[in-house]
Amino acid sequence: MSILIVGEKPSVSRAISAVVGASSAHKGYTEGNGYIVSWCVGHLVGLKFPNDYGNGWEQKWSFSQLPMIPDSWLFHVTDSTKAQYDLLKNLMNKDEVTEIICATDADREGECIFRYVYNMARCRKPVKRLWVSSLEESAIRKALSIMKPMSAYDNLFNAGYARARADWLVGMNGSRLFSVRYGGKLNIGRVQTPTLAMIVQRDAEVNGFVKQKYFTADLNCGAFTLSSARIDDEKSADALVSACDGSTVTISSVKREVKTDKAPKLYDLTTLQREANKGFGYTAQQTLDYTQSLYEGKLVTYPRTDSQYLSDDMAQTTLDVAKLCDSYFGFSISHTPDIKKVINNGKVSGHHAIIHTSGISTADLSSLPTGEKNILTLIVTKLICATAPAHKYEAVKLTGICNGTEFTATGRTILDMGWKAYAKQTDKKNDEKSLPAVSEGQTFTVQASKGEHFTSPPKPYTDVICYERGIRNRP
Secondary structure, three states: OEEEEEEOOHHHHHHHHHHHOOOEEEOOEEEEOOEEEEEOOOOOEEEOOHHHOOOOOOOOOOHHHOOOOOOOOOEEEOHHHHHHHHHHHHHHOOOOEEEEEEEOOOOHHHHHHHHHHHHHOOOOOOEEEOOOOOOOHHHHHHHHHOOEEHHHHHHHHHHHHHHHHHHHHHHHHHHHHHHHHHOOOOOOOOOHHHHHHHHHHHHHHHHOOOOOEEEEEEEEOOOOEEEOOOEOOHHHHHHHHHHHOOOEEEEEEEEEEEEEEOOOOOEOHHHHHHHHHHHHOOOHHHHHHHHHHHHHOOOEOOOOOOOOOEOHHHHHHHHHHHHHHHHHHOOOOOOOOOHHHHEOHHHOOOOOOEOEOHHHHOOOHHHOOHHHHHHHHHHHHHHHHHOOOOEEEEEEEEEEEEOOEEEEEEEEEEEEOHHHHOOOOOOHHHHOOOOOOOOOOOEEEOEEEEEEEEOOOOOOOOHHHHHHOOOOOOO
16 A cells, blocks of 8 residues: 655655665666655646637637536546646546545645646546645654644635636636737736736836936035925026024924834845845846755745744744854854844744745755855844844934924934844944034034036836736746
């Protein structure tokens, strides 16, 4: 008797094979120790296209065909991966296989990938779900010990299946509608079309932007400069500069406030993609690919997550991997990582935040490709920052009156670098200079000058910005 484990990719399945002892390799699967481990290589089964339904939908496209709404949804085997589907079908229905473990990616897409094959193969054998966020041996063993029946994830499958049908209805009907309307083949999609509309609108805003000049009157007080509010009329700015030059400014207000910047949250996929784009110019897909590769290399946890917290059962593991950072990344950590900051069971849904694993202690990190190394460094840095003390500074705002007009200056003095001592990316706020000790009523003789400034156009969209705004496929 054997247990069949079905993964989503060969690399993930190999990691599982090593844990369960399925070491004998065959074409399309491994076997041993009472287990057979195979994989799906992505979607082996999908929804049929309209032409495959009949109903006249296979004829020349016309308005009379619309809307196309199937009475029942039909599936087909993908031609390019039919051989792997046939193998899985045979394995699922093999007499010696008494139980199946679904080990596809632990998300709704992974759930659909497995169930489409399971249903198409007309298999009725009992299935358990392997839900794991790390490919480390200890994580896989733990996940194998707490598996639930497949029925516990029915709603996850229903969500994925509903999205697939929505994609079909919008894409197939919309594409035919607009193609017939405008006399040429046009592809319409639930995701791509609103994304395209956003980009076109923003491009129009950028191309139609006319920069506007505005001015400030700046008073040089020696150790600091006070500036007026925005002035749109240049003659008014010149008049104010002329009136104030060589005059006396009186400090009317000195406001000092100690402020705190809390440590950042851990990465979910979106925040990782955003910061990788800012820091390295990577697209959202590049970041996902690099992180997926690190995950398959057992160096980071599951990437497709929308959570920025960890569950409480991970506290000790997180503390252990945080302590590895000094040895392998040279942070010179001067604080004891406060793991409680990143623990919140209520904010962990399917998957916890992305963190590195203990695999960094045994891997040859110097051999990693540049992209993967950069992403790993971001992930490691984020855990160090998230568990570090808050950044504290004193914010100062000076207000002065000259010739009946109000001028201001702002600055900050860092009191405790906290987590920003470890942050790799620069913070423009940290460039704000500290201001000298000044008291209310103090006066300064000033030199006045005119500052010229220009309004800035809106920034063109990147795929990361679109992803942040909800135009996404996964997770």
